Amino acid sequence: xxxxxxxxxxxxxxxxxxxxxxxxxxxxxxxxxxxxxxxxxxxxxxxxxxxxxxxxxxxxxxxxxxxxxxxxxxxxxxxxxxxxxxxxxxxxxxxxxxxxxxxxxxxxxxxxxxxxxxxxxxxxxxxxxxxxxxxxxxxxxxxxxxxxxxxxxxxxxxxxxxxxxxxxxxxxxxxxxxxxxxxxxxxxxxxxxxxxxxxxxxxxxxxxxxxxxxxxxxxxxxxxxxxxxxxxxxxxxxxxxxxxxxxxxxxxxxxxxxxxxxxxxxxxxxxxxxxxxxxxxxxxxxxxxxxxxxxxxxxxxxxxxxxxxxxxxxxxxxxxxxxxxxxxxxxxxxxxxxxxxxxxxxxxxxxxxxxxxxxxxxxxxxxxxxxxxxxxxxxxxxxxxxxxxxxxxxxxxxxxxxxxxxxxxxxxxxxxxxxxxxxxxxxxxxxxxxxxxxxxxxxxxxxxxxxxxxxxxxxxxxxxxxxxxxxxxxxxxxxxxxxxxxxxxxxxxxxxxxxxxxxxxxxxxxxxxxxxxxxxxxxxxxxxxxxxxxxxxxxxxxxxxxxxxxxxxxxxxxxxxxxxxxxxx
Amino acid sequence: xxxxxxxxxxxxxxxxxxxxxxxxxxxxxxxxxxxxxxxxxxxxxxxxxxxxxxxxxxxxxxxxxxxxxxxxxxxxxxxxxxxxxxxxxxxxxxxxxxxxxxxxxxxxxxxxxxxxxxxxxxxxxxxxxxxxxxxxxxxxxxxxxxxxxxxxxxxxxxxxxxxxxxxxxxxxxxxxxxxxxxxxxxxxxxxxxxxxxxxxxxxxxxxxxxxxxxxxxxxxxxxxxxxxxxxxxxxxxxxxxxxxxxxxxxxxxxxxxxxxxxxxxxxxxxxxxxxxxxxxxxxxxxxxxxxxxxxxxxxxxxxxxxxxxxxxxxxxxxxxxxxxxxxxxxxxxxxxxxxxxxxxxxxxx
Numbered sequence: 001x002x003x004x005x006x007x008x009x010x011x012x013x014x015x016x017x018x019x020x021x022x023x024x025x026x027x028x029x030x031x032x033x034x035x036x037x038x039x040x041x042x043x044x045x046x047x048x049x050x051x052x053x054x055x056x057x058x059x060x061x062x063x064x065x066x067x068x069x070x071x072x073x074x075x076x077x078x079x080x081x082x083x084x085x086x087x088x089x090x091x092x093x094x095x096x097x098x099x100x101x102x103x104x105x106x107x108x109x110x111x112x113x114x115x116x117x118x119x120x121x122x123x124x125x126x127x128x129x130x131x132x133x134x135x136x137x138x139x140x141x142x143x144x145x146x147x148x149x150x151x152x153x154x155x156x157x158x159x160x161x162x163x164x165x166x167x168x169x170x171x172x173x174x175x176x177x178x179x180x181x182x183x184x185x186x187x188x189x190x191x192x193x194x195x196x197x198x199x200x201x202x203x204x205x206x207x208x209x210x211x212x213x214x215x216x217x218x219x220x221x222x223x224x225x226x227x228x229x230x231x232x233x234x235x236x237x238x239x240x241x242x243x244x245x246x247x248x249x250x251x252x253x254x255x256x257x258x259x260x261x262x263x264x265x266x267x268x269x270x271x272x273x274x275x276x277x278x279x280x281x282x283x284x285x286x287x288x289x290x291x292x293x294x295x296x297x298x299x300x301x302x303x304x305x306x307x308x309x310x311x312x313x314x315x316x317x318x319x320x321x322x323x324x325x326x327x328x329x330x331x332x333x334x335x336x337x338x339x340x341x342x343x344x345x346x347x348x349x350x351x352x353x354x355x356x357x358x359x360x361x362x363x364x365x366x367x368x369x370x371x372x373x374x375x376x377x378x379x380x381x382x383x384x385x386x387x388x389x390x391x392x393x394x395x396x397x398x399x400x401x402x403x404x405x406x407x408x409x410x411x412x413x414x415x416x417x418x419x420x421x422x423x424x425x426x427x428x429x430x431x432x433x434x435x436x437x438x439x440x441x442x443x444x445x446x447x448x449x450x451x452x453x454x455x456x457x458x459x460x461x462x463x464x465x466x467x468x469x470x471x472x473x474x475x476x477x478x479x480x481x482x483x484x485x486x487x488x489x490x491x492x493x494x495x496x497x498x499x500x501x502x503x504x505x506x507x508x509x510x511x512x513x514x515x516x517x518x519x520x521x522x523x524x525x526x527x528x529x530x531x532x533x534x535x536x537x538x539x540x541x542x543x544x545x546x547x548x549x550x551x552x553x554x555x556x557x558x559x560x561x562x563x564x565x566x567x568x569x
Numbered sequence: 570x571x572x573x574x575x576x577x578x579x580x581x582x583x584x585x586x587x588x589x590x591x592x593x594x595x596x597x598x599x600x601x602x603x604x605x606x607x608x609x610x611x612x613x614x615x616x617x618x619x620x621x622x623x624x625x626x627x628x629x630x631x632x633x634x635x636x637x638x639x640x641x642x643x644x645x646x647x648x649x650x651x652x653x654x655x656x657x658x659x660x661x662x663x664x665x666x667x668x669x670x671x672x673x674x675x676x677x678x679x680x681x682x683x684x685x686x687x688x689x690x691x692x693x694x695x696x697x698x699x700x701x702x703x704x705x706x707x708x709x710x711x712x713x714x715x716x717x718x719x720x721x722x723x724x725x726x727x728x729x730x731x732x733x734x735x736x737x738x739x740x741x742x743x744x745x746x747x748x749x750x751x752x753x754x755x756x757x758x759x760x761x762x763x764x765x766x767x768x769x770x771x772x773x774x775x776x777x778x779x780x781x782x783x784x785x786x787x788x789x790x791x792x793x794x795x796x797x798x799x800x801x802x803x804x805x806x807x808x809x810x811x812x813x814x815x816x817x818x819x820x821x822x823x824x825x826x827x828x829x830x831x832x833x834x835x836x837x838x839x840x841x842x843x844x845x846x847x848x849x850x851x852x853x854x855x856x857x858x859x860x861x862x863x864x865x866x867x868x869x870x871x872x873x874x875x876x877x878x879x880x881x882x883x884x885x886x887x888x889x890x891x892x893x894x895x896x897x898x899x900x901x902x903x904x905x906x907x908x909x910x911x912x913x914x915x916x917x918x
Contacts, residue, residue: 512653516642
């Protein structure tokens with residue numbers, strides 16, 4: 001068979017091959033850097049020397065590895081459950097029922113996705129800390145000198161991490177619940193199923209692949225989480241694998257071989273998880289519920305449960321948005337941190353805001369961050385839209401694309417940052433210390449997330465729509481442009497928004513990649529926190545969060561309307 | 570060993586002020602050729618451990634005002650990050666940094682062959698132990714690390730006065746310390762204890778201090794003090810004494826204790842041999858070390874290294890305030906790996 005004939009038989013092949021080349025060039029070099037780093041000794045000048053198994057033997061010989069691993073797994077599993085239950089129920093309530101106060105849920109999600117984690121963690125630490133309003137009130141009421149609860153514990157970490165990621169779960173699952181066919185739920189209700197039976201047997205089952213995919217990603221993200229284990233775990237003497245890495249990376253000289261050995265270990269763990277994930281979603285077609293037939297999701301009537309659902313939305317609003325914001329406002333207006341008491345009101349000052357607004361470098365920081373985040377989101381979404389489509393439709397090369405785009409998941413951010421830095425230094429192009437490098441690193445890191453959005457989105461669109469276009473003579477490009485992309489637009493929007501917002505807060509890679517001319521907001525904020533400029537950090541954080549919220553909500557609302565239109569309302 | 574009680578006080582206290590008065594007030598003349606060559610380069614890149622808004626930014630702005638056309642690009646990092654970046658850049662033959670500063674731990678990690686000797690015009694302003702005879706480093710400023718407490722939670726009479734007082738069971742779980750893995754953090758505390766008490770008593774003390782369950786705060790010494798001020802912990806170890814003075818002046822409930830021997834640490838300014846902007850690097854170093862540059866340090870409450878620019882409150886320095894210190898010199902920092910090991914085993918748990 002000639003090449004032309006093969007091409008005519010499979011018009012997807014050139015696209016798949018081209019994509020494989022691009023993704024391989026992005027993903028494989030850092031993996032190689034990681035494996036080499038874990039198997040070589042570092043020379044005094046930092047270059048890699050002789051081959052060795054020392055990093056692995058040291059890792060396994062360390063008695064604390066077991067404690068750290070157990071803590072990490074317990075932490076990641078529990079926090080994933082908290083996010084999943086809280087965010088998932090909320091998404092269903094908001095998208096599928098007639099609960100009141102729905103706008104509060106969107107508001108909370110959008111603001112929280114724009115808020116850097118470090119702001120959240122420091123606000124919650126302030127609120128739940130020894131001198132925060134809760135423990136303070138407990139002491140005033142009971143006369144006790146101790147604390148009601150100690151946030152610096154494993155369960156404090158689980159709660160904070162769970163709350164940190166529940167808005168993301170909400171965002172991902174709400175897209176899914178919105179697009180799923182409500183006729184099945186209605187059919188179940190009409191056949192006499194109770195509300196909970198319907199949720200359990202229809203809604204959750206239909207969202208199955210999406211929930212599993214997300215649980216896996218949140219779990220992995222928790223496993224490699226950096227902020228909470230460092231800021232809460234270290235003072236609480238809770239050792240996690242990531243804190244061990246962080247400590248070895250920040251020692252002088254940095255123990256990068258040790259960190260790389262850990263990452264290779266994690267690569268193996270995640271590979272096993274992904275294998276099971278692949279098995280579960282093999283027969284994914286039975287979940288396809290967006291078909292060519294007309295459908296229109298109708299809200300579920302909760303009856304007397306309506307206000308309980310509203311209460312949940314209200315609780316989410318208070319704990320994820322209102323209280324942290326209040327804490328930030330309070331700390332941004334005080335010359336130094338004080339408990340929330342009326343007697344400190346005379347101390348209030350706007351000097352932190354004056355400092356922040358009066359410094360031109362902060363403007364540059366904002367611009368840099370927006371450029372990098374928007375660039376990374378656009379590139380990653382374009383690449384993974386194509387890759388996810390080919391993979392979900394099981395086109396030739398689709399499996400390879402799936403694996404390539406998923407591979408970066410195994411990198412803890414700080415190790416990927418190091419690998420990218422070494423790569424940039426080894427390349428002949430002068431990319432080190434530029435925003436380009438940060439942008440490329442973000443693309444690599446967030447491709448798996450983009451892929452999950454597009455993959456899960458494609459799974460929900462029945463093949464018949466594309467096949468109809470193919471029969472009518474549409475080319476590959478036309479099928480993509482006129483059938484797949486419009487139907488996928490909720491997933492594309494969610495993916496772009498998600499990557500943009502998460503990239504604008506990324507810290508663990510940027511801290512190694514940001515040069516003097518390529519600083520980004522998260523790094524500046526982390527430095528402000530570690531330097532003890534808490535008041536300025538709160539002031540800058542409030543201004544930045546406001547800006548991101550305005551941008552995020554405009555974008556979200558505009559595209560959501562378009563997305564709705566694409567479904568033929 | 571490195572214990573000094575007013576070693577420089579005799580020299581500093583008695584000679585500094587009359588000498589300063591007799592010397593010309595203007596800065597020493599800078600070679601116009603150097604300025605011209607620096608202008609040609611147009612840029613200088615500074616990796617600093619100093620805090621941006623308190624010092625780096627004002628210093629960069631003052632430099633750019635004095636030498637228009639030379640842009641200062643700076644990046645604030647920890648010693649560990651600076652070492653990592655410089656060694657990687659050097660390995661790839663693409664140095665970005667020109668000038669860097671950091672505490673004595675930096676010497677073990679950046680080979681001496683990588684740094685340049687620079688004959689500063691201001692060398693005579695610095696005491697012999699504050700500069701390298703070979704000219705590869707100059708002490709741009711110094712720090713005093715000691716114990717601080719929250720004055721609302723602890724009355725002055727109840728505050729610990731000596732290291733032994735820290736072993737009181739009432740402080741168990743209530744003392745915070747930075748995670749900074751240098752002589753300015755837990756390893757430095759180990760160093761001053763072992764130097765002050767001797768190996769045997771020192772190790773016994775550290776073992777008992779570890780049982781007090783120290784809280785490791787993953788941030789700088791400034792944050793530890795802020796958390797003490799906020800009432801999160803009544804006692805902060807290894808905080809910087811002038812930070813407590815600055816905050817107390819603003820009304821914060823905190824004070825520092827002369828817990829002897831305190832840790833005295835130094836910030837060393839160095840230039841890379843293969844710096845991409847060698848002349849601008851030298852000009853920036855000259856500026857930071859000059860009396861004009863050092864006055865910026867003083868005005869921002871830092872302890873200047875220049876003999877003729879006295880700190881706002883000189884008694885914060887061991888030499889003037891007449892209290893014993895362990896100086897974390899370059900020689901002492903060779904013990905850093907050992908101290909780190911002891912700190913991790915006994916204090917961190």
